[in-house]
Amino acid sequence: MKKNAYITGASSGIGEEFANQLAASYNLILVARNKSKLESLVKELNLKHSESKASFLPLDLTESKDIISFCKTIENDSNLGMLVNNAGYGTVGEFAELDIQEELREIQLNVTTLVSATHSALKNFKKQNTGIIINVASIASYLAAPYSATYAATKAYVRSFTESIHEEAKVHGILVQALCPGLTHSDFHQRAGIEKKDFPNFMWMNSKEVVSTSIKSLKSKQAICIPGGVNQSAVGLTNFIPSSLTRKFAGMLMKK
Ligand SMILES: NC(=O)c1ccc[n+]([C@@H]2O[C@H](COP(=O)([O-])OP(=O)(O)OC[C@H]3O[C@@H](n4cnc5c(N)ncnc54)[C@H](OP(=O)(O)O)[C@@H]3O)[C@@H](O)[C@H]2O)c1
16 A cells, blocks of 8 residues: 655645655645645546545644644554655745744744654654655755845754754654755745846756655655755855855845
8 A cells, every 4th residue: 555645835836746746656645725726736646646546634834723633643644654844935024124923924834833743753653663754945044044034044944953853763764854945936936025037047946856856865865955956056155155255145135
């Protein structure tokens, strides 16, 4: 019997692409708020892949009752095989002027919910001595980013947390990956109010390449997956350029 894979933020972008690329190998449980998008994706996947079954849970992962229900479901699923913690969003602007409730919701979704779901999955996987968790961070995790301060900090948390958990989990046969994409075509930028044209073409990847790199690199059991040569070089440069300069550069891009 095929194992179950839960994908959060599966109604668009990178999460939807994880659903497309995992559908042949897992029974999928897709999670997001937009019920109609999830419904049509599930329909499409079930038509394409008779060998597995897709279903969905319409949940708001910033709402405590939905988070609790999601975590219980993961922890008690005796057929759990994979968790992709992908749901997330970014806010842009001077921190003091942003709506603090929205900033706190961003921390809830990008960090706190991810931590709770990781905990529930690990408890389950430890009983099985196997399992895979992919936590979607960002190359933004390597920089402080003025005018996107909360977002960059949430992703720094996710990467650091995931690297630590990677080591703890591997002794139990569990693989934990921090996926760090760079600029990727999706609904993310429109939702954040970022103008795509402010970033040159060579910096962009599509979600197909990002997700296939992540899935392929599970084989090498690395803690971190940075898709694309441009992104890898950008991260490499942060080792040599003082953070006083990288954060100024990031701030200039975000302020636009
Ligand atoms: N695109 C990029 O350039 C880029 C780069 C680095 C990292 N990332 C990361 O990649 C991940 C996916 O982003 P994306 O680029 O695919 O953006 P996206 O197209 O906007 O997708 C975000 C997903 O998160 C879901 N979501 C948002 N709020 C939610 C909530 N309260 N509860 C449940 N689900 C929620 C959305 O679904 P609903 O609206 O239906 O709830 C959607 O499915 C994020 O963690 C993002 O930080 C993106």
